[in-house]
């Protein structure tokens with residue numbers, strides 16, 4: 174971990190730089206800063222999820238990892254000292270089973286890292302009949318987080334870290350057309366819509382669950398040269414051609430803000446906020462603070478996954 178997230182007070186003046194550097198050094202040198210804390214990382218079979226899981230386990234956390242392939246997840250699970258928990262987020266029943274598996278293993282969760290996601294062809298449909306960018310990036314983590322609310326509450330004070338994206342700027346939420354049945358669906362805007370939903374969901378958690386001591390943040394990790402966008406020609410153009418030298422950062426650098434937030438833990442000052450890497454209040458879509466959308470998305474999502 175090389176940095177910690179900015180809090181609002183950090184932004185007041187640059188004169189505090191020395192103090193911040195001291196605080197960072199304290200965090201860096203505390204090699205067991207996550208001892209006694211339980212972290213669940215989704216999308217831990219690859220990219221920044223795998224890196225976060227390994228690093229947080231190295232800092233002493235008890236780490237649970239999920240992925241859609243047991244085989245691919247196994248090396249990470251072994252590295253963090255656990256069993257792979259398998260769930261394909263394109264199947265909501267897998268998510269329900271995953272929540273039950275987690276509840277069997279741990280009584281409380283200090284940090285839930287909703288990180289699984291990516292870009293998917295919007296012409297496809299998931300097992301549950303939804304547009305895949307909507308289900309895999311939003312609906313499945315929405316369901317998982319709701320089902321794990323008792324474990325998050327049991328920690329007394331806990332943090333949900335939702336991996337969002339700068340792509341949220343390209344998104345557009347239409348509550349009556351969450352599955353893109355009545356408008357043209359293009360991959361990047363559909364992905365951006367899912368990532369915008371991550372921010373609205375973050376605000377929803379912050380507004381609804383603070384009585385349980387549950388805080389939430391959303392974070393853009395940066396343009397990470399992971400397996401992200403593996404099936405997307407558009408993302409591939411930037412990430413897997415010589416152009417990537419100019420536009421991408423390493424997986425280690427991409428995971429750093431997620432890890433920093435997990436180590437920082439629950440904090441009312443950051444609750445409900447969106448980070449662009451380490452900077453609080455990154456650039457957001459104008460829909461990101463629309464209260465009717467925050468509530469509407471929560472209610473529709475709950476109906477769609479059968480929580481009401």
Ligand SMILES: NC(=O)c1ccc[n+]([C@@H]2O[C@H](COP(=O)([O-])OP(=O)(O)OC[C@H]3O[C@@H](n4cnc5c(N)ncnc54)[C@H](OP(=O)(O)O)[C@@H]3O)[C@@H](O)[C@H]2O)c1
Pocket residue numbers: 215216217218219220221222240241242245260261262263288289290291292309336337338339393394395396397398399400401402403
């Ligand atoms: N890389 C970037 O530039 C970037 C930028 C902004 C935001 N993000 C976000 O960061 C998060 C992590 O991405 P990454 O860069 O680490 O990409 P990655 O290397 O492709 O990792 C994505 C993870 O999500 C899992 N996943 C994908 N589809 C799934 C499904 N249907 N069910 C369950 N798990 C699924 C993958 O599992 P498999 O290993 O089985 O594929 C993998 O573990 C994503 O939410 C992504 O949207 C990435």
